Amino acid sequence: MEQKPFIRVAVGVIINPEGQVLLAQRPDGKPWSGWWEFPGGKIEEGENVHQALARELKEELDIEITTSYPWVSFTYDYPKTTVELSFCRVYDWKGEVRGLEQQAFAWTTPTQANQLGEILPASVEPLKWLTLPESYAISHFQQADIQEMYWQKFEQLLNQGIKLFQFREPNWSEGVGHGTLKALFEKMLAKCHEHGAKLIINSIHPRAWWALADGVQLRAQDAVQLDERPIDNNKLMGVSCHHLADILYAQHLNADFMVLGHVETTPSHPDTPPLGWETFQQFAYEAGRPVFAIGGQSLTSLSKAQEYGAHGVAFIRG
Known part of the structure; x- marks a missing residue:
């Protein structure tokens, strides 16, 4: 059986002062289009997690990270790929969030996120974990x-x-x-x-x-x-x-x-x-x-x- 591609991904859990998190909707033309997820993207060769996340959030949302912390990392098996996701919590940034890839985005609480629509499978458990006090x-x-x-x-x-x-x-x-x-x-x-x-x-x-x-x-x-x-x-x-x-x-x-x-x-x-x-x-x-x-x-x-x-x-x- 052909081995599935293995992809390393940096993911941003962007949290505003009200405790809401930012979710983005995958745009048309991409796998799982229309599903909601935490923003982020592939870690390129030579990048660490924080460098990749900073680049992706600038490219996707036009914001510059000023404070982020590593959070949880885990591997998720999708039908066609295996993805290692490294989540970071982002508390401070410069700029106003806007979708540079024409994607929709929304601020929501972890408990209300499913009201937006279908949640990408790898984002489901992290939303649950975010309800855990610090x-x-x-x-x-x-x-x-x-x-x-x-x-x-x-x-x-x-x-x-x-x-x-x-x-x-x-x-x-x-x-x-x-x-x-x-x-x-x-x-x-x-x-x-x-x-x-x-x-x-x-x-x-x-x-x-x-x-x-x-x-x-x-x-x-x-x-x-x-x-x-x-x-x-x-x-x-x-x-x-x-x-x-x-x-x-x-x-x-x-x-x-x-x-x-x-x-x-x-x-x-x-x-x-x-x-x-x-x-x-x-x-x-x-x-x-x-x-x-x-x-x-x-x-x-x-x-x-x-x-x-x-x-x-x-x-x-x-």
Whole structure:
């Protein structure tokens, strides 16, 4: 059988201050004409991803990129071609967007994009990933007699607009499956939902609790005990990763995202060497879906993490 052509493509996820993304309609005469996609194009010989993207967006939309971050890269098999897509998020640019190839374009939210028409298959998952918040806060109640300290922090984070939390309490004095802890989990879940936020539960806690949460965060050692995704696709599933093997297994389980680290030195792992940003970037490139950086992270480190390909940051102390 004849081998399909392999094409490397740079793709721009152009995001305006209102949080809308730009989609373009493929013009007549091109394959998949009339379908909507993120703008971008083929990476030419001698170009890196950012150079190709800058050239393509200038040629297609007459804009000059001033700020862009690597995001997710993955390979997609079309009937006639295999395409490696390297997505970059673009937050700042010079010039007014206009279709130089006579193509239609539209600003839309990721959840409303399908109202435009048919979405190019390789753009479907990235639109879903864009609904994932960029800040992921992990609980730190620790024990019953000091739980109010973190509750105040939790409410502060909610008021700051954080929309994704993880319930993870490995040090609860009465045990990770105790009724007092379940009551606290249910209280936190209700508070999250009041604020339009989601609460994911760590797999250290009883599996019977998972169905109550908005998703599950699998520890690496729990993930490898599973043969398939343990929850429905309408809930979020993250996998905690420390090595490349963890990332590959998370792909096997069809994780929605990964949490990778620890990236920098952290009080919770004082004797374990950190990954560092270069290794983080290499592993994140292999993930094929959004990756949160963890370890020494906070809301103030978000931009740096995104420079190295992170979707966002996960943190305990913030």
